[in-house]
Amino acid sequence: MSAERLRLLQTWLQGAILDPAGAGDVTDVVVTTARLPAARRLAIYQHGYRSRLVDCLTAHYPVARHLLGAELFEEFAREYLAARPSRSYTLEALGAGFADHLAAGRPDLVAGEREPWIDLLYDVVRFERAFTEAHAAAGAEFREPPPPAPALGAPGWADTVVSTVECLRLVRAGFPVHAFAVAVRAGQDPPLPQPREVRLVLARTDFVVTAAELDEPRYRLLTALRDGVPLGRAGDDAGLTPPEADACLRTWTADRLIVGTNGRTSHR
Numbered sequence: 001m002s003a004e005r006l007r008l009l010q011t012w013l014q015g016a017i018l019d020p021a022g023a024g025d026v027t028d029v030v031v032t033t034a035r036l037p038a039a040r041r042l043a044i045y046q047h048g049y050r051s052r053l054v055d056c057l058t059a060h061y062p063v064a065r066h067l068l069g070a071e072l073f074e075e076f077a078r079e080y081l082a083a084r085p086s087r088s089y090t091l092e093a094l095g096a097g098f099a100d101h102l103a104a105g106r107p108d109l110v111a112g113e114r115e116p117w118i119d120l121l122y123d124v125v126r127f128e129r130a131f132t133e134a135h136a137a138a139g140a141e142f143r144e145p146p147p148p149a150p151a152l153g154a155p156g157w158a159d160t161v162v163s164t165v166e167c168l169r170l171v172r173a174g175f176p177v178h179a180f181a182v183a184v185r186a187g188q189d190p191p192l193p194q195p196r197e198v199r200l201v202l203a204r205t206d207f208v209v210t211a212a213e214l215d216e217p218r219y220r221l222l223t224a225l226r227d228g229v230p231l232g233r234a235g236d237d238a239g240l241t242p243p244e245a246d247a248c249l250r251t252w253t254a255d256r257l258i259v260g261t262n263g264r265t266s267h268r
Contacts, residue, residue, distance in 0.1 A: 054074055054077045058074075060094070060128060061073070061128045064124050066184045095129055099125040106118055106122075119175070120193070124177050134169045134203055136167075139166070139203070141207060147262075158232025159232065160249070160262060161229075161230055161261075162260060162261055163259055164258055165257055168201070170199070170201055173200065175195055199215070201219075201257070203257055205256060217240050218248055221234050225249075231246075
């Protein structure tokens with residue numbers, strides 16, 4: 001078989017697995033045997049591939065699966081995979097659009113009455129996606145503390161720009177989804193949490209992802225610092241005094257959420 005013929009066959013098989021409806025006449029490519037017709041032989045690979053992707057989504061969204069139940073979660077997962085076939089070389093990216101997919105198909109919006117449990121589901125999926133990203137991204141392991149920022153009141157303090165650790169994720173939610181997720185992952189069956197706005201900071205430290213709550217001013221400050229806003233302006237915009245903003249800076253540096261100061265980063 002020529003290299004070009006092999007490439008065409010591989011391309012066809014990939015397309016047939018990702019989009020079974022577009023496979024065309026399978027018998028043109030796959031041989032029928034005495035035991036299985038051509039379409040059935042191909043279907044083994046199609047079903048196996050999709051089942052593997054569903055298993056991957058299940059691993060990334062165990063709390064959402066708990067909320068929906070196994071059967072309904074798998075139905076949503078297969079709908080999502082059909083609408084957004086995997087195109088990445090890594091399965092870490094597989095669930096990146098799952099929250100948006102669920103939000104776009106909310107049945108309560110069609111009915112005209114928003115249901116709180118669907119809000120909870122959406123927040124859980126967003127939280128679990130942030131958890132997966134925090135787990136996969138580079139953390140502060142083996143990194144020394146960065147060079148210190150100028151002291152409060154020193155020249156250049158207000159102009160300090162920091163770099164946050166790559167695994168940092170910031171999540172707003174209308175429920176304490178982090179506490180609910182901890183209970184579910186521990187094998188418990190907790191009651192559905194009551195609505196309460198939370199602002200969460202997720203990061204990986206010593207290879208463990210943690211989630212902590214911040215109040216509104218500190219959440220806004222950390223968000224601005226992550227986005228490259230200078231310390232003085234970020235603190236003013238967040239409603240914090242310079243001593244309060246400076247204290248946050250020192251705490252987050254010690255906690256290894258901040259790994260660089262004014263373009264200077266610590267070495268691994």
